Amino acid sequence: MRRSDLGEFEEVVLLAVAALSPKAYSVVIAEELERETGNSVSTGAVHAALQRLEQKGYVSSFLGEATAERGGRRKRLFTVSALGGRILQDVRAVRNRLWERIDSHLLLDWQ
Amino acid sequence: MNQPPRLADRLLNWFCAPHLREEVLGDLHERYALRVERVGEARARWRYWREVLAYVRPSMIRRQPTDNEYSIHFLLGPDMLRNYFKIAFRNFWQNKSFSAINILGLALGLTCSLLIFLWVRDELSVDRYHANGPQLYRLMERKFSDGKRTAGPGTPWPISMELPKKFPEVVRAAGFAWGGSLTFSVNNKVNKEKGNWAGADWFKMFSVPLVAGTPETALKTPNSLAISRKLAENYFDSPQAAIGKAIQIDHNEAYQVTAVFENLPQNTNDQYDFLLPWVDFEKRNGWAKDWGNQGPRTFLQLRPDTDLAAFQAKIKNFLWGYNKEIDPKNLASYNIELFIQPFEDVYLHSETENGEIAGGRIGYVRLFSIVAVFILLIACINFMNLATARSAKRAKEVGIRKVVGAERSRLIAQFIGEAMLLTFIAVVVALLLIALLLPGFNELTGKAIAMPFGELNFVLALVGIVAITGILAGSYPALFLSSLQPVRVLKGALKFRPGATRFRQGLVVVQFVISMLLIIGTFVVYRQVNFIQTTNLGFDRENLIYIPLEGGLSKKYTVLKQELMTMPGIQSISHMDMKPTFIAQSTGDADWTGKDPTIKIQFSHTGVGYDMEKVLKTRLLAGRDFSRAYATDSAAYIINEQAARRIGYKNPIGQSLTFWGKQGTIIGVVQDFHFQSLHDPIQPLIIRLNETDLYGNLLIRTQPGQTKEALASLEAICKQLNPTSPFTYFFADQEYQNMYKSEQVVGELVNYFAFLAIFIACLGLFGLASFTAEQRTKEIGVRKVLGASVFSIVGLLSNDFLKLVVVAIVIASPLAWYAMTKWLQGFAYKEELSWWIFALAGLLAIVIALLTVSFQSVKAALMNPVKSLRSE
Numbered sequence: 001m002r003r004s005d006l007g008e009f010e011e012v013v014l015l016a017v018a019a020l021s022p023k024a025y026s027v028v029i030a031e032e033l034e035r036e037t038g039n040s041v042s043t044g045a046v047h048a049a050l051q052r053l054e055q056k057g058y059v060s061s062f063l064g065e066a067t068a069e070r071g072g073r074r075k076r077l078f079t080v081s082a083l084g085g086r087i088l089q090d091v092r093a094v095r096n097r098l099w100e101r102i103d104s105h106l107l108l109d110w111q
Numbered sequence: 112m113n114q115p116p117r118l119a120d121r122l123l124n125w126f127c128a129p130h131l132r133e134e135v136l137g138d139l140h141e142r143y144a145l146r147v148e149r150v151g152e153a154r155a156r157w158r159y160w161r162e163v164l165a166y167v168r169p170s171m172i173r174r175q176p177t178d179n180e181y182s183i184h185f186l187l188g189p190d191m192l193r194n195y196f197k198i199a200f201r202n203f204w205q206n207k208s209f210s211a212i213n214i215l216g217l218a219l220g221l222t223c224s225l226l227i228f229l230w231v232r233d234e235l236s237v238d239r240y241h242a243n244g245p246q247l248y249r250l251m252e253r254k255f256s257d258g259k260r261t262a263g264p265g266t267p268w269p270i271s272m273e274l275p276k277k278f279p280e281v282v283r284a285a286g287f288a289w290g291g292s293l294t295f296s297v298n299n300k301v302n303k304e305k306g307n308w309a310g311a312d313w314f315k316m317f318s319v320p321l322v323a324g325t326p327e328t329a330l331k332t333p334n335s336l337a338i339s340r341k342l343a344e345n346y347f348d349s350p351q352a353a354i355g356k357a358i359q360i361d362h363n364e365a366y367q368v369t370a371v372f373e374n375l376p377q378n379t380n381d382q383y384d385f386l387l388p389w390v391d392f393e394k395r396n397g398w399a400k401d402w403g404n405q406g407p408r409t410f411l412q413l414r415p416d417t418d419l420a421a422f423q424a425k426i427k428n429f430l431w432g433y434n435k436e437i438d439p440k441n442l443a444s445y446n447i448e449l450f451i452q453p454f455e456d457v458y459l460h461s462e463t464e465n466g467e468i469a470g471g472r473i474g475y476v477r478l479f480s481i482v483a484v485f486i487l488l489i490a491c492i493n494f495m496n497l498a499t500a501r502s503a504k505r506a507k508e509v510g511i512r513k514v515v516g517a518e519r520s521r522l523i524a525q526f527i528g529e530a531m532l533l534t535f536i537a538v539v540v541a542l543l544l545i546a547l548l549l550p551g552f553n554e555l556t557g558k559a560i561a562m563p564f565g566e567l568n569f570v571l572a573l574v575g576i577v578a579i580t581g582i583l584a585g586s587y588p589a590l591f592l593s594s595l596q597p598v599r600v601l602k603g604a605l606k607f608r609p610g611a612t613r614f615r616q617g618l619v620v621v622q623f624v625i626s627m628l629l630i631i632g633t634f635v636v637y638r639q640v641n642f643i644q645t646t647n648l649g650f651d652r653e654n655l656i657y658i659p660l661e662g663g664l665s666k667k668y669t670v671l672k673q674e675l676m677t678m679p680g681i682q683s684i685s686h687m688d689m690k691p692t693f694i695a696q697s698t699g700d701a702d703w704t705g706k707d708p709t710i711k712i713q714f715s716h717t718g719v720g721y722d723m724e725k726v727l728k729t730r731l732l733a734g735r736d737f738s739r740a741y742a743t744d745s746a747a748y749i750i751n752e753q754a755a756r757r758i759g760y761k762n763p764i765g766q767s768l769t770f771w772g773k774q775g776t777i778i779g780v781v782q783d784f785h786f787q788s789l790h791d792p793i794q795p796l797i798i799r800l801n802e803t804d805l806y807g808n809l810l811i812r813t814q815p816g817q818t819k820e821a822l823a824s825l826e827a828i829c830k831q832l833n834p835t836s837p838f839t840y841f842f843a844d845q846e847y848q849n850m851y852k853s854e855q856v857v858g859e860l861v862n863y864f865a866f867l868a869i870f871i872a873c874l875g876l877f878g879l880a881s882f883t884a885e886q887r888t889k890e891i892g893v894r895k896v897l898g899a900s901v902f903s904i905v906g907l908l909s910n911d912f913l914k915l916v917v918v919a920i921v922i923a924s925p926l927a928w929y930a931m932t933k934w935l936q937g938f939a940y941k942e943e944l945s946w947w948i949f950a951l952a953g954l955l956a957i958v959i960a961l962l963t964v965s966f967q968s969v970k971a972a973l974m975n976p977v978k979s980l981r982s983e
Contacts, residue, residue, distance in 0.1 A: 042165035047171075069144040071137065073133045073136055
């Protein structure tokens with residue numbers, strides 16, 4: 001278990017990068033998360049999370065093409081690295097194992 | 112297409128790290144466009160601000176570290192440093208005369224300032240080495256009498272024993288007399304030694320370590336005696352051997368050595384080689400028991416938690432009831448209050464005025480500190496001036512450096528660094544100079560200052576001086592040169608704004624103001640010292656010798672006088688309880704008919720022998736001198752003019768005067784003569800005849816030009832009549848000079864400092880003049896070709912500088928007048944300031960400046976115009 005350095009928001013962002021791959025960058029991730037969660041998400045928060053993930057080696061980045069609505073500025077595109085993928089799987093496995101151990105009656109109660 | 116808020120973008124551009132700006136702004140703009148479509152422009156703008164603020168986080172603000180090959184590290188790397196040094200030394204070398212002027216000026220200024228710094232440091236350290244120092248106090252008396260408030264350290268002898276009993280705050284108290292020299296004899300060794308009387312707790316209060324003996328027993332018994340290690344080694348070979356041995360004092364009583372103390376450190380105000388017990392003082396001075404006297408000093412050690420204000424209030428009226436002269440119902444006519452002064456302040460704040468502590472040596476400490484700063488300032492100004500003047504030559508270098516990427520801060524560092532390098536060289540030169548000058552300086556100031564290299568503070572002070580001088584001296588060229596625009600400089604269009612020239616002129620004015628102040632100071636101090644030395648004291652101090660009356664001399668006075676009168680070189684002989692230059696005792700115990708009983712007048716008084724008039728050569732205004740022809744003269748008094756005025760008789764001769772309870776008549780009025788310092792006005796004086804109990808000094812008037820013969824006669828007689836005491840004598844004029852030692856030292860020092868200041872200022876002026884002449888070479892060439900005379904060119908070049916000196920004179924004169932008036936206020940008798948001092952000082956400054964400048968301007972004016980114009 002060496003995932004203790006993966007925060008909740010970071011995990012969501014990492015998942016979003018994986019889901020939107022290969023066209024994942026701050027704006028689309030923020031938009032996606034806003035849509036999925038219903039809370040407002042700033043690109044600044046996403047950008048900072050991406051920087052942290054990159055530092056930890058879970059994502060890699062490169063500068064992409066420029067577009068008109070960006071005022072001719074390039075965007076930084078992110079992809080999940082092999083390590084990042086493994087970490088995501090680990091997290092998921094842990095969650096799944098725990099989910100499976102929850103009593104089915106309890107699950108029914110929640111619904 | 113509508114744009115996101117500009118201001119927000121600007122804000123982001125400001126805080127966001129440059130390497131992130133592109134992607135961040137891109138993201139923001141893209142999302143803004145999405146939002147405008149979705150929620151409309153107004154809300155999108157609002158959200159935009161929030162988005163921007165969400166980027167305010169360290170990871171976005173932190174700048175990317177650069178580590179390419181043109182990085183900061185490179186600029187401080189060994190290659191660049193080597194280049195800085197190389198350029199610096201090349202510059203020094205290329206402008207040898209400028210560098211020499213700079214270094215010499217700075218070195219002289221530093222030498223001067225460092226010497227003063229050492230002196231001030233030494234002054235501040237005097238009497239500061241006692242462990243109990245902060246709790247030690249000197250008891251002072253503030254006396255109200257005769258409508259005057261005076262203060263002094265003289266206290267009743269018994270008070271040091273009384274105070275600890277009455278006040279719980281007083282841990283210990285010790286009396287301390289005024290010192291004296293006594294003749295010690297051990298076996299065959301006979302010497303005069305200087306010492307004092309002190310209270311029993313002396314060695315417990317003051318940190319004077321005992322080599323042998325204990326503080327408890329050192330001064331306990333009436334016949335105990337504490338001596339210094341020096342005396343112990345001199346008389347008994349070792350401190351341990353001295354303990355318990357007997358020393359005969361003044362060929363009279365024997366005292367037993369009970370303690371040997373370490374030789375006192377040089378920075379001790381009151382030096383003594385032996386201490387006698389407090390009871391012994393009373394034994395020798397019968398009057399001491401009387402509480403009405405202002406005799407020896409008293410030192411107190413207070414508890415650390417003492418409330419000083421409350422304690423001052425408690426002791427204020429302590430003397431009521433003890434001193435019978437104070438009548439609490441009639442305090443207006445006479446009262447004495449007690450107060451205390453911190454012991455550590457005593458040395459520097461020893462003078463009193465109107466009953467309050469009023470400075471003292473601290474004035475000189477402050478004065479010289481200011482002078483030190485001023486001289487250093489003059490030297491720094493030189494440096495700045497020459498550096499700015501030459502900056503035209505360095506401007507190209509600055510241009511190139513800037514073009515290849517030097518930052519302004521680097522250039523500033525480079526120039527300040529160069530200044531510091533020069534300062535460092537100057538410091539080394541200054542230290543060498545000080546090492547050379549220190550012995551002479553010590554002799555002049557009467558100190559034993561050594562270079563305290565071992566002390567961290569001194570080394571830090573040196574480093575501090577290098578840093579401050581470097582920064583100060585290098586600041587203007589550094590800031591000015593580094594601000595130059597490379598494009599303009601390299602185009603060769605460097606023009607000095609009038610501001611720069613104005614600034615330089617301002618600096619020259621400051622230099623000459625300071626120099627003028629010092630020149631005027633020198634004149635005034637010199638005149639005052641000269642006045643002191645030549646003023647007519649009212650008695651003739653030339654060819655006058657004192658011999659202390661001691662041993663058998665006082666009893667054999669009549670024989671001595673008879674025999675001496677037959678010897679060669681002697682003109683006349685008398686004796687006095689005091690010295691004619693210093694009659695210190697005074698009393699209020701005098702009465703006459705018609706005296707206002709509410710007023711107490713303090714009279715100075717002394718006993719003298721017959722022939723006093725002849726010996727002192729004072730002038731009798733009325734009446735006659737004491738004479739053997741009148742048997743009643745034992746109750747006769749001679750008074751001075753002041754006393755006559757205060758007593759108020761119309762014709763004082765023959766009127767009655769009661770002195771010390773003894774009624775007599777006034778037989779003479781002597782013209783006022785200075786029997787005290789010229790700092791103080793002449794006091795009323797009563798002279799009485801004393802032929803019974805002689806003490807004090809033998810006064811001998813010698814034949815002019817026969818001092819040697821007279822001394823030989825005196826020595827022969829003294830050896831014959833008083834074989835056990837070493838023959839000692841003093842010249843009145845030398846004694847008199849010694850009273851004004853500090854004025855003389857100040858005079859001499861101010862002299863040197865003024866010379867140095869003007870010299871350094873002239874060095875700077877010389878440099879500036881040569882620079883101007885060099886800059887105007889072409890102009891002078893053209894003028895000469897067109898027919899200008901040498902004289903007109905010299906005038907042209909000198910004029911600019913003369914104007915500055917004149918401005919300096921105008922500024923300096925009132926300042927100097929104010930300062931010197933203040934200084935002269937300390938003298939009751941003085942040479943008044945007059946306008947010609949200022950005129951002379953001004954003229955001197957002009958002449959010196961003119962000579963300095965004209966050397967260069969004449970050289971420039973005499974140059975062949977062909978040479979100066981050919982090169983284009």
